[in-house]
Amino acid sequence: MSSPTDFLDAARALLGPRGFTDDPELIDPWLTDWRGRFSGRALGLASPATTTEVAALVRLCAEHGVPIVPQGGNSGMSGGATPDPSGTAIILSLRRMDMIREIDPLARQVTCEAGVVLQRLHEEAEKYRLRFPLTLGGKGSATIGGLISTNAGGTQVLRHGTMRAQVLGLEAVLADGSVLDSLTPLKKDNRGFDLKQLLIGSEGTLGIVTAANLRLLPEIGGRVVAWAGLPSISAARQLLLHFEKVAGDSLEGFEVLPAHCLASVLAHLPDARPPLAGQHAWHALIELVAPADGAEQLATNAETMLATALEQELLEDAVIASNEGQAEAFWQLRDAIAPAERAIGPAMQHDISVPVAKMARFVEEAAPDIEQKFPGTTAVGFGHLGDGNIHFHVLAPKGAVRGEWEASEGKVISAYVHDLVTQFGGSISAEHGIGQMKRDELGRLGDPVALALMRSIKQALDPNGLLNPGKLVPLAQEGASP
Structure with a gap:
């Protein structure tokens, strides 16, 4: 085993001053997760600019036995991109790999690198009258690589699915430095396992996502955003069923929040205003969309849907945003819940x-x-x-x-x-991943057969355990299968 100094010298020579540093002041901002729950130490911070550099760095780390903690926007919720306190690992930042390689408007596809920020992808797609159908509150910092590695969800999953549904092709560097190139999207491909699906949601424990081919959709012709006051979350469920029945595919989002969350946001955002005048135990934020040829009728349809719901006593009060500014204000109330609750x-x-x-x-x-x-x-x-x-x-x-x-x-x-x-037959992680925060709980509650398969796959693809160690995959219990 070589010394840390030998590795640091080799990493500097490989990536240059922009690509590698062991300066504690430059590394420090990336040692703590977004929630402030986990902090660690790192041997260095690597910021490669190309897939070739990532592959060479991974080979170097394998040669020297140095663990790698991949990191995108560092906006994860489960400590999955934070190194442990040992200081033996490097942080592999993908933020310099932020090229949008190609947008194909006719095929409605985009190929982009892992460091592209979600909001920028939205903006680039809009230039071609297209949209990327996944959004969330952290769109200004979350990166495509991070969204893929955690199989992120967001507020449009109801209609469009999680990140897994958006990925058509993938490029990733494996633990030995080899590059899996499955970027070319095929509608049908039965050549064995769908390896890209194995990497999606693996939180950097099986490979490092460097680029992806993603699906795009036509831009919406119009949208209607409504806010409803409700007596209970059971009433919200009935209202959801109503909209699913009468709105069909035009129902893009349906978010709920209790009065406590709304009050927290109003206290946290000084310029925020409650959408409704009265007091309600629960609230629903509803978004309807339509293509260009149905945009004019959308507002009328939305008014009819809400009026019918009011007649059937499915809601207590409701308001439709009068313009895009008010629609965004409604969504800001929803997106600000997490920071508002954290401030309490x-x-x-x-x-x-x-x-x-x-x-x-x-x-x-x-x-x-x-x-x-x-x-x-x-x-x-x-x-x-x-x-x-x-x-x-x-x-x-x-x-x-x-x-x-x-x-x-x-x-x-x-x-x-x-x-x-x-x-209740549910999951302890719906869209934020397991990371280090829930790893032991997954080991305690997970299906033993599924856990054994996860450990076997991890061992097969990363036999030396250098890719994001201590994350996602629970340790085997004494006497359990490997």
């Missing part, structure tokens, strides 16, 4: 899913159960009701010390929430 104080955030038909009952039963079992806490759920994914946050009692509470009572609370989710 410590909390345990759970990115969970259960079967869609059970989600309302889960929230109605779990929230009071947790508040009774853990006095002083407040349990709130918000998010993507239409695809069964609710962000279920448990806020700490007043006076709780950030860091200390999460490591003590917070861990007990999360285990209890995950137990409840498992009893």
Whole structure:
């Protein structure tokens, strides 16, 4: 085994001063995750500019036994892009690989590198009257590589699916430095395993995504954004069923949030205003879209749908955004929930899913159960009701010390929430990944056969365990299958 100095010298020679540094001040901003829950140390920060450089760096790391922690926008929610405290790993930043290699307007496809920021991809697609059908609150920092590695979701999954559904082809560097090139999209291809699907959602533990071919859709001709006040999340479920029946494919998004979340956002954003005058226990944010030839009729249809829902007592009040500015203001209220709740104080955030038909009952039963079992806490759920994914946050009692509470009572609370989710036949990670935050819980609650397969695949593709160690794949329990 060579010394760290030998590796550092070789890495500098390979990537140059722009591509590699071990300066602690330059590395420090990337050592802590977005939520501030995990911090580590790193031997160096690598920022290659091409796939060839990534491959050469991975080969160098394999030669010297240096672990690699891939990192995109560092906006993940589960600590999946943060090194451990040992300081033996390097951070591999993909941010310099931000080229959009090609947009094919006729095929409605784009090939771009892993470091492209989601918002920029949206803007580039718009130039061709196209759109990329995935968005989320962190679109200004989240990168394509990070979205692929975590199989990100967002607010349009209801109609368009997760990131997995958007990926047509993939380029990735494997643990030995070889390059898997499956960028060419084929409608049909039965040459064995679909290896790109194996890499999507693997959080950099099986390979490092360097580029992708993604599907694009025609731009929308028009949209209507509405805000509805509701008495309960069960009422929101009934309203969702109503819109799914009468709106069909024009239903693009259906988000729910309780009064507590709205109040938190209004306190957090000084210029924000509540969409409705009255008080409501729950709220729904609804987006309808139409192609160009149906845009004129969309607003009329939306008004009819809401009026019918009001007549059937599916909602208490509703308003349609009068212009694009107000529509964006409605969405800002939804997108600001996570930072607004974080500003209140410590909390345990759970990115969970259960079967869609059970989600309302889960929230109605779990929230009071947790508040009774853990006095002083407040349990709130918000998010993507239409695809069964609710962000279920448990806020700490007043006076709780950030860091200390999460490591003590917070861990007990999360285990209890995950137990409840498992009893409902759900998942402890719907769209944020496992990372290091949920790895042990996956090991505790996951299906033993599935876990054994994950470990076998990890061993086969990364036998030396150098790709994002300590993330996603739970350690085998004593006596369990490898």
